[in-house]
Amino acid sequence: MQDAERLLLGATVGPDGPVSEYLDFKYANRHGIVTGATGTGKTVTLQVLAEGFSNAGVPVFCADIKGDLSGLAEIGEQKDFLVKRAQDIGLNPYTNDSSPVIFWDLFGEKGHRVRTTISEMGPLLLSRLMNLTEAQEGVLNIAFRIADEEGLLLLDLKDLQAILGHVAERADELSRKYGNVGKASVGAIQRQLLILDNQGASFFFGEPALSINDLMRTDRTGKGIVSVLAADKLMNNPRLYATFLLWLLSEMFEELPEVGDLDKPRLVFFFDEAHLLFDDAPKALVDRIEQVVKLIRSKGVGVYFVTQNPLDVPESVLAQLGNRIQHALRAYTPREEKAVKTAADTFRPNPEFNTFRAITELGVGEALVSTLGKGGVPSMVQRCLIRPPAGRIGPVTDAERQGLIQRSPVFGVYDRMVDRESAYELLEARAAKDEVQAEQPREDRRLPVPDFGREPAQRAPAQERPAPRPRAGYQRQTVAEAVMKQVGRTVATTLTTAILRGVLGSLKRGK
Numbered sequence: 312m313q314d315a316e317r318l319l320l321g322a323t324v325g326p327d328g329p330v331s332e333y334l335d336f337k338y339a340n341r342h343g344i345v346t347g348a349t350g351t352g353k354t355v356t357l358q359v360l361a362e363g364f365s366n367a368g369v370p371v372f373c374a375d376i377k378g379d380l381s382g383l384a385e386i387g388e389q390k391d392f393l394v395k396r397a398q399d400i401g402l403n404p405y406t407n408d409s410s411p412v413i414f415w416d417l418f419g420e421k422g423h424r425v426r427t428t429i430s431e432m433g434p435l436l437l438s439r440l441m442n443l444t445e446a447q448e449g450v451l452n453i454a455f456r457i458a459d460e461e462g463l464l465l466l467d468l469k470d471l472q473a474i475l476g477h478v479a480e481r482a483d484e485l486s487r488k489y490g491n492v493g494k495a496s497v498g499a500i501q502r503q504l505l506i507l508d509n510q511g512a513s514f515f516f517g518e519p520a521l522s523i524n525d526l527m528r529t530d531r532t533g534k535g536i537v538s539v540l541a542a543d544k545l546m547n548n549p550r551l552y553a554t555f556l557l558w559l560l561s562e563m564f565e566e567l568p569e570v571g572d573l574d575k576p577r578l579v580f581f582f583d584e585a586h587l588l589f590d591d592a593p594k595a596l597v598d599r600i601e602q603v604v605k606l607i608r609s610k611g612v613g614v615y616f617v618t619q620n621p622l623d624v625p626e627s628v629l630a631q632l633g634n635r636i637q638h639a640l641r642a643y644t645p646r647e648e649k650a651v652k653t654a655a656d657t658f659r660p661n662p663e664f665n666t667f668r669a670i671t672e673l674g675v676g677e678a679l680v681s682t683l684g685k686g687g688v689p690s691m692v693q694r695c696l697i698r699p700p701a702g703r704i705g706p707v708t709d710a711e712r713q714g715l716i717q718r719s720p721v722f723g724v725y726d727r728m729v730d731r732e733s734a735y736e737l738l739e740a741r742a743a744k745d746e747v748q749a750e751q752p753r754e755d756r757r758l759p760v761p762d763f764g765r766e767p768a769q770r771a772p773a774q775e776r777p778a779p780r781p782r783a784g785y786q787r788q789t790v791a792e793a794v795m796k797q798v799g800r801t802v803a804t805t806l807t808t809a810i811l812r813g814v815l816g817s818l819k820r821g822k
Contacts, residue, residue: 464731
């Protein structure tokens with residue numbers, strides 16, 4: 312049975328009866344991994360873990376890829392196969408219960424809207440999201456630098472589009488200061504932004520931005536609230552899904568204070584379909600993930616990757632995952648055989664069975680389990696039947712979901728978008744002001760139209776005409792004065808020419 316210090320995972324069934332297997336809360340922030348082929352029971356295992364942490368007062372965040380995890384919010388049923396499993400592992404009594412749940416959705420359809428700002432996402436993750444080249448990523452970094460220097464907030468996609476246009480206009484000037492700013496690179500980034508917009512990323516960027524504190528709530532009974540992200544539609548854009556979860560993990564790392572090793576985590580974060588995070592990821596991004604996984608433990612956060620194949624996770628990250636639950640894998644191809652061998656080699660061997668063979672023989676709801684024990688030492692791998700969940704197995708109905716959303720503690724906080732003054736509005740205002748100033752000098756250069764031919768009554772009254780300026784220094788002449796001066800110059804030139812010709816002619820004749 313689960314107690315205050317341990318989470319019941321299931322039991323090993325042997326000739327002497329079932330032996331319970333636990334996850335110690337004290338070491339739950341040392342991270343973990345749940346792997347296995349499709350249909351082997353990973354989702355139910357994730358549900359069992361989420362319920363166990365919630366019951367211990369630990370908030371949980373998880374992505375719901377297929378919709379099944381939403382059943383956490385409803386009381387489960389005493390189905391025959393679940394009752395039998397409870398009897399097999401010695402779970403007595405087996406009771407059903409629900410967990411407190413908050414539903415989230417980037418698109419705002421199946422949960423509260425999740426948003427962040429362009430600034431909070433940052434150029435590194437945005438470059439990953441848009442699959443930019445090194446040169447294009449450099450231009451994006453310059454755009455962020457200009458926004459910081461000029462006090463321009465980058466909140467949503469139109470702000471980023473505006474600052475990129477601003478950078479393109481100043482490309483020559485900025486190239487001298489920061490290096491080459493190619494207009495072609497700016498254009499490529501803007502085209503990628505258009506693709507993101509078409510894929511629904513505009514729903515994700517803006518305000519109010521998600522507060523990490525709203526993911527770390529407990530209910531009135533002391534249970535940790537389970538934040539469930541609706542990801543079925545989000546999976547149509549797997550890069551956005553992976554980038555969002557990595558951003559969320561990075562935000563936790565940046566915002567949460569250092570707390571050291573606690574008796575239980577402050578938050579547990581499940582990253583389902585973890586392979587999407589690492590597919591085609593540049594080295595800089597993998598290094599960032601490894602850094603976050605290493606250091607976020609001291610913030611009291613446990614990170615659990617859920618994926619089909621242990622090879623989906625880089626070795627540098629896999630080495631940080633101390634708690635391991637391995638469901639069945641098949642070895643029909645050389646790559647699958649390598650995956651099984653990798654999974655087997657990560658466990659502390661058990662002399663009672665062959666780990667490699669056991670992985671290929673596991674049934675549905677059965678797993679190999681190794682968790683950290685006293686002193687952080689991995690336990691010997693055990694073949695374990697996973698306990699049945701207390702909540703419903705399967706999704707909630709639409710009506711049930713809507714009722715839970717309306718009773719949520721954050722209802723109304725994130726559901727309406729706020730569009731405050733930011734880079735787009737400020738650059739638009741600046742452009743309008745520059746246009747007015749550019750037109751003003753042309754009006755000042757227009758010559759006054761003389762009022763010759765008007766009747767005295769049509770002329771402006773003397774008191775309304777401006778007082779004559781002092782004659783000291785250079786004065787602009789009127790049209791009439793210019794004409795008279797030109798006539799005078801012409802007459803003087805003619806007379807001078809005639810006199811010179813007469814004098815020169817007399818001199819020639821005298822010779």
